[in-house]
Amino acid sequence: xxxxxxxxxxxxxxxxxxxxxxxxxxxxxxxxxxxxxxxxxxxxxxxxxxxxxxxxxxxxxxxxxxxxxxxxxxxxxxxxxxxxxxxxxxxxxxxxxxxxxxxxxxxxxxxxxxxxxxxxxxxxxxxxx
Numbered sequence: 001x002x003x004x005x006x007x008x009x010x011x012x013x014x015x016x017x018x019x020x021x022x023x024x025x026x027x028x029x030x031x032x033x034x035x036x037x038x039x040x041x042x043x044x045x046x047x048x049x050x051x052x053x054x055x056x057x058x059x060x061x062x063x064x065x066x067x068x069x070x071x072x073x074x075x076x077x078x079x080x081x082x083x084x085x086x087x088x089x090x091x092x093x094x095x096x097x098x099x100x101x102x103x104x105x106x107x108x109x110x111x112x113x114x115x116x117x118x119x120x121x122x123x124x125x126x127x128x129x
Contacts, residue, residue, distance in 0.1 A: 005042060007059045009090050009123035011050070014038045058084045058092045062121070068096065070125070072117065075102050082116070090123040 006014065015034040022029045032047070039050035061068055066081040079096040087093050101113035119127050 004060075005054055008051070008054050008056055010059060011035075011038055011042075011054060012123070014041075056086050056089055058086075058094075062092055062094060068094075072098075072102050072119075073104055077102055087120055091120055093118060093120050 044050035
């Protein structure tokens with residue numbers, strides 16, 4: 001068993017990759033077979049036991065003091081995660097503290113800089129917006 005378990009979205013991504021690799025080689029496997037394979041790779045007897053061990057926790061970078069990068073209102077940012085809380089399976093409310101304030105207004109004559117924001121981020125690492 002590995003010492004660091006993946007998050008639920010990471011484990012499901014591993015299963016999708018495994019299934020796609022088999023399909024590329026001409027062998028079709030079911031989604032459940034792929035999930036079971038991922039569980040065994042991490043030392044668990046089946047997907048249910050693995051899923052219970054993982055729980056619904058965020059990826060490591062989304063935990064407090066984690067570092068993230070991305071775009072906010074089409075502006076690039078680097079930030080530290082201040083807090084993280086589950087909203088629904090795979091979705092987390094993050095509070096981010098930007099390294100450099102981000103201007104959230106698109107007017108030449110007016111600016112409004114934000115240093116700390118909240119967002120809800122899903123399994124793909126993006127918001128619904």
